[in-house]
Amino acid sequence: MTNLPLELINTCAALLLLLSFAMLSQRRVLTQVDLYAAQGLVLGVSILITAWNTHQPHLYYSAGLTLLLKVLVLPFILHRLIRRLDAIWETETLLNMPSVLLIGLLLVMFAFVLAQPISELATTLTRGTLGIALAVVMLAFLMMITRRKAVTQVVGFLAMENGLLFAAASTTYGMPMVVELGVGLDVLVGMFILGIFLFHIREQFESLDLSHLESLKED
Amino acid sequence: MGTVTLTAVLAQGTATVMAVLAAPLLLGWLNQCRAWLQNRSGPGLLQPYRQIRKLFHKDAVIASNASPLFRLVPYVELASMALAAAIIPTLWTRLPFAIAADSIALVGLFAMSRLFLALAAMDIGTAFGSLGARREMLVGFLAEPALLMVFFTTSLIAHSTSLPTIADGFAHQPFVLYPSLAFACVAFLMVLLAENARIPVDNPTTHLELTMIHEATVLEYSARHLALIEWSAALKLFNYVCIGLALFLPWGLAERPTDPTGLLLAVPALLLKLAVTGSGLALIETLNAKMRIFRAPEFLATAFLLAMLGLLVRLLLGS
Numbered sequence: 001m002t003n004l005p006l007e008l009i010n011t012c013a014a015l016l017l018l019l020s021f022a023m024l025s026q027r028r029v030l031t032q033v034d035l036y037a038a039q040g041l042v043l044g045v046s047i048l049i050t051a052w053n054t055h056q057p058h059l060y061y062s063a064g065l066t067l068l069l070k071v072l073v074l075p076f077i078l079h080r081l082i083r084r085l086d087a088i089w090e091t092e093t094l095l096n097m098p099s100v101l102l103i104g105l106l107l108v109m110f111a112f113v114l115a116q117p118i119s120e121l122a123t124t125l126t127r128g129t130l131g132i133a134l135a136v137v138m139l140a141f142l143m144m145i146t147r148r149k150a151v152t153q154v155v156g157f158l159a160m161e162n163g164l165l166f167a168a169a170s171t172t173y174g175m176p177m178v179v180e181l182g183v184g185l186d187v188l189v190g191m192f193i194l195g196i197f198l199f200h201i202r203e204q205f206e207s208l209d210l211s212h213l214e215s216l217k218e219d
Numbered sequence: 220m221g222t223v224t225l226t227a228v229l230a231q232g233t234a235t236v237m238a239v240l241a242a243p244l245l246l247g248w249l250n251q252c253r254a255w256l257q258n259r260s261g262p263g264l265l266q267p268y269r270q271i272r273k274l275f276h277k278d279a280v281i282a283s284n285a286s287p288l289f290r291l292v293p294y295v296e297l298a299s300m301a302l303a304a305a306i307i308p309t310l311w312t313r314l315p316f317a318i319a320a321d322s323i324a325l326v327g328l329f330a331m332s333r334l335f336l337a338l339a340a341m342d343i344g345t346a347f348g349s350l351g352a353r354r355e356m357l358v359g360f361l362a363e364p365a366l367l368m369v370f371f372t373t374s375l376i377a378h379s380t381s382l383p384t385i386a387d388g389f390a391h392q393p394f395v396l397y398p399s400l401a402f403a404c405v406a407f408l409m410v411l412l413a414e415n416a417r418i419p420v421d422n423p424t425t426h427l428e429l430t431m432i433h434e435a436t437v438l439e440y441s442a443r444h445l446a447l448i449e450w451s452a453a454l455k456l457f458n459y460v461c462i463g464l465a466l467f468l469p470w471g472l473a474e475r476p477t478d479p480t481g482l483l484l485a486v487p488a489l490l491l492k493l494a495v496t497g498s499g500l501a502l503i504e505t506l507n508a509k510m511r512i513f514r515a516p517e518f519l520a521t522a523f524l525l526a527m528l529g530l531l532v533r534l535l536l537g538s
Contacts, residue, residue, distance in 0.1 A: 007396040010536045014398035017528060025521065098520035105527055112535050128536045 005053040009170075012046035013129040016166060017108070020139040023159060024104055024146075025097055029087055032155050033078045039162050040070025047169050058177050059169070065184050066165065074158060074191060078151075081195050087151055087208060100146055104139050111135035119171070129170040136163030150201055150208040154194050161187050227315040230476035231305060238304040239297075242457035243267035243450065245497055252501030267453055274446035282343045282439060292339035293440070293447035299332040300454040307461045310485045311473040312387040321380040322370040325462075326363060329414070332451070333359045340436035347428050351435025354512060358420060358432060361519035362413045365406055368526030372403040373466050375533050382465060390469035398536070402529030404467045408503075409522035411459045413515070415452070418504035420515050430509070460500075464492050 019039045026032045044067035051059030082088055115131035140160035144153050161183070168175045175183075198208065205212040247264040254261030281289065303325060305316045320328070337352035370380065376397060377385040413420040416433035425431055428438070437448050465472070471488030473481030510518065 004396075010532075011396055011398045011401075013536065014402065014528075014532050017532070018402070018525075021524060021528070025517075097517045101520050101524050105524055108528070108531060112531060116535075131535050132532075 005049055008049050009046050009053075009129065012042050012049070013132040013166075013170075015042045016046075016136055016162075017132050017139075020136045020159065020163075021101065021104060023155070024139055024143050025101060029082060029149065029151050029155075030079070032152060033075050033082065036078070036155050036158060036162075037071050037075040039159060040066060040074070043162055043166055044071065046166070050169060050173065054173060056173055059173060061177065062169070062180050065180065069184055069188065070158075070162065073188070077191055077195070078155070081198065082151060085151070085198060085202060085208065087149075100142070104142055107138040107142060108135040111138050130167055133163050133167035133170055136160075136166060139163075148209050148211055150198050150210055153210065154191070154198070157194070158187065158191070224315070226477060227313065227475070231315050234310060234476075235301060235305040238309060238457060238461075239301050239450075239454060242304075242454040243271065245457050245460065245493055246453040248494065248497045249456075249501050252498045253504060256501060256505040267449070271446045271450055274441075274449070275443050277442040279442035279444055281441075281444075284343065285439075286342055288335075289339050289342045289439075290444070292335050293444040293451070295335045296332050296451035297447050297454070299328050299335075300451045300458060303328050303458050304454065304461075306382065307458055308383045308386045308465045308469075308472060309461045309489060310482065311476050311478075312383045312390065313475040314383045317381055317383045322374065322382045322385070323367070323380055325382065326366055326370065329366075329455075330359065330363060332455075336436050336448075340439075343439045345439065347431070347435045347438050351431055351433070351438070354432040355436050358413050358515055358519065361516055362410045362522070365519060365522040365526045366410045366414075368523065368530055369403045369407045369410065369466075372399050372526065372529040372533055375530070376400070382462070386465040386469040386472060387474070389466070390472045391474075397533075399529040399533035400467065402525045402532065404463075406522045406526035406529065407463055407466070409518065409525070411463060412500075412503070413519055413522070415456045415459060417500065419507045419510055419518060422509045425509075430512070432512070460493065460496050464489075464496065468492055 016039060019035055019042065023032055023035045023039070026035060044063050047059055047063040047066060050056075051063055111134035112131040115134050119128060119130045137160050140156050140163055143159065144156035147153055147156065165180075165183070168180075201210075201213075202208055244264060244267075247262075247267045250266065251261045251264055306314060306320050306325060308314055308317075333355060337356050340348040340352035340355070342348075373385050374380045376399070377388040379385060379388070412418070416423050421432040421434075422430065423434070425434060428435060431438075433452070437445065440448055471485055471492075473485040476482065
């Protein structure tokens with residue numbers, strides 16, 4: 001009677017949402033990278049469960065790619081980057097955390113309402129989680145909007161990609177392999193480019209605070 | 220739910236009196252665990268009782284401008300907490316008094332006791348009293364919605380707002396994994412810490428008036444009044460822990476008091492759960508430092524957020 005795989009996937013989805021909120025409210029840059037790695041882990045596990053439950057071999061590759069890239073490679077690069085940028089102890093001044101969290105909550109509700117009609121059209125086992133995937137994307141957006149530091153914006157960008165992948169996995173059992181590989185490599189390459197950008201930003205302004213970019217003229 | 224028979228009422232009355240009498244023991248156990256975790260030998264399990272007895276033997280000193288309300292409040296506190304204990308399922312789920320009040324009324328009962336405590340704190344007119352009252356109300360008004368959301372989530376799953384029915388549903392049905400309940404559980408734990416003036420929000424052992432929240436409201440009380448207030452605080456902690464156990468760890472609850480084998484299982488189960496929860500709370504308090512008062516809204520906003528997420532996850536995923 002009880003549907004264990006579905007319950008496990010729902011739990012993973014709930015955990016993803018929780019981790020998104022944890023990232024939204026986290027001040028330390030390094031902890032945020034660790035939270036991102038945890039999110040990748042949960043995402044990989046949920047894809048694994050879907051693969052095991054629906055007997056789709058290509059989802060195993062997708063899960064393997066997710067686990068390799070998002071739990072090991074990207075967090076490693078980010079850790080290195082933060083160490084090289086001397087940003088280990090960098091913290092952000094969050095503007096009014098409770099209200100940011102409340103806005104996040106409203107976004108989650110919006111995403112749920114938005115996803116309701118779409119997920120009714122889908123035929124997959126995991127269609128209910130589309131709302132959560134959309135919410136993860138929107139929360140990552142919100143994180144990029146409310147943050148000032150460049151590194152956290154990069155983490156927000158990566159978290160948004162997590163949400164997209166989860167949406168794909170939950171509605172259509174994953175994208176074709178070519179698309180998935182392409183997106184995975186895109187993220188990796190984007191990470192490198194953003195890393196180079198970060199070094200340039202710091203060289204120019206001697207800080208990673210993006211509010212410096214707002215002034216166009218040199219005083 | 221429970222039918223009102225004489226035996227049921229008598230059994231429930233006995234259980235409530237037992238709860239009132241045993242509540243300081245949980246506080247003693249918590250303090251003992253904390254002492255052990257901090258490499259101290261600890262004051263012993265019975266220290267809250269000794270404290271209460273000592274206070275009962277002293278002469279009460281009351282400010283000359285105190286109104287009758289000030290004398291009344293300790294009794295109101297203890298009475299409302301005892302009333303709450305009567306509608307929380309601790310040992311069995313067919314509670315005869317449960318038809319009188321559901322979980323939402325329970326939140327109201329806690330709010331009422333907080334209101335009276337704040338009024339009493341402002342009654343004398345000292346600076347610290349009204350400071351404590353304001354802070355207490357700040358924490359209370361942020362914790363209350365979170366607590367309500369926790370109750371709503373569990374009510375949605377169990378299709379009832381009555382606490383015994385919810386506990387009964389969870390205890391006697393096949394195990395289902397509810398992510399929404401996990402969210403609600405964490406939110407409830409945060410509310411429990413905030414409402415009972417435990418460490419991340421308030422320090423119950425502080426002597427520094429400027430950082431006090433709950434302690435500042437009872438600074439003016441002495442002797443038997445203070446004893447009653449401390450007793451009701453211990454009972455409040457006991458009540459909160461029992462609500463948490465009934466909602467999130469209801470296994471081992473008996474159905475009715477006239478079922479001896481069920482009771483034989485329920486009593487050791489309750490003691491074990493209380494012991495584990497008490498030591499868990501002590502661990503949380505040891506690992507955390509007290510946060511600044513202005514961080515408390517963030518802490519409670521997180522609790523509200525978690526409870527709300529639980530509710531949303533329940534509504535969307537049906538899990």
